[in-house]
Amino acid sequence: MAITDGPYYEIPSAELAKWVDGFGSEHWWSVDGDRYITGWVGSPCRGDELAAVLRRAARPILVQAPPGETSATGQVIGADAVKHLGAPIGDSVYQIDRKMPLPTWADDTCFWMAWKGESNEWLLAEDSDATRTFSTTTTTPGPVVEYDRR
Numbered sequence: 301m302a303i304t305d306g307p308y309y310e311i312p313s314a315e316l317a318k319w320v321d322g323f324g325s326e327h328w329w330s331v332d333g334d335r336y337i338t339g340w341v342g343s344p345c346r347g348d349e350l351a352a353v354l355r356r357a358a359r360p361i362l363v364q365a366p367p368g369e370t371s372a373t374g375q376v377i378g379a380d381a382v383k384h385l386g387a388p389i390g391d392s393v394y395q396i397d398r399k400m401p402l403p404t405w406a407d408d409t410c411f412w413m414a415w416k417g418e419s420n421e422w423l424l425a426e427d428s429d430a431t432r433t434f435s436t437t438t439t440t441p442g443p444v445v446e447y448d449r450r
């Protein structure tokens with residue numbers, strides 16, 4: 301089922317970048333399934349790197365609304381409305397043995413998204429494991445390398 305088959309919102313990529321920036325550059329994110337974003341930055345990546353790619357895209361993004369939110373019909377939202385659209389990624393994890401503890405990332409918020417006008421859907425998720433792992437590591441974005449394709 302496509303995002304547009306159910307309740308969804310639209311957000312300008314610059315507004316999503318603003319929201320991501322609110323977490324700070326040391327907060328890490330994972331993107332799964334989007335070739336544009338992962339063509340510019342690896343996954344996981346720092347928030348400032350993801351925000352820069354989102355600003356560069358300058359395109360609207362569709363975000364799936366939470367279950368039961370039937371009033372969402374593609375309205376344009378801003379950065380202040382993003383948080384309530386996500387769900388803990390652990391909510392979609394099927395556990396065979398319920399006595400086992402949930403993974404450390406189970407409370408990370410995830411969002412189901414698509415670039416407006418494209419059928420490819422992708423996942424944006426907070427990455428608390430990467431945030432913890434790299435909290436004592438200084439990372440800097442690498443240079444954009446242009447290749448001569450002659």
